[in-house]
Amino acid sequence: MDIGPMIQFHRKKAGLSRIDLARLTGLGKTLIYDVEHGRLTVSFKKLMSICKVLNINLAFTSPYMDEFEDSDAR
Numbered sequence: 459m460d461i462g463p464m465i466q467f468h469r470k471k472a473g474l475s476r477i478d479l480a481r482l483t484g485l486g487k488t489l490i491y492d493v494e495h496g497r498l499t500v501s502f503k504k505l506m507s508i509c510k511v512l513n514i515n516l517a518f519t520s521p522y523m524d525e526f527e528d529s530d531a532r
Contacts, residue, residue, distance in 0.1 A: 461505075466494040468512040483507045 469477055469479050469490075476494075480487040487505055493508065509516060520526075 461498070462494045462496045464514070465490075468514055469494075472512060474529060479508065479511060482511045490503055496502065 469476070471488075474482070476487045476490045479485075480490050483490075483504075487508065489500060489504065490508070493497075493505065506516070508514075
């Protein structure tokens with residue numbers, strides 16, 4: 459799954475321009491454009507900021523997640 463088109467879809471559904479989303483996240487409009495067009499040279503922290511504003515939740519899954527949740531590694 460490409461995250462860029464998903465971010466663009468959610469931004470448009472929220473009625474936000476790239477400038478609006480940039481202002482709400484404290485990021486540049488060029489960075490928003492780059493993320494939406496697959497240029498993912500953005501930090502995870504910045505990506506999470508975009509997702510938070512757009513109410514996008516990320517979930518990490520793996521065959522070992524239950525074991526991890528029960529371990530002391532958390």
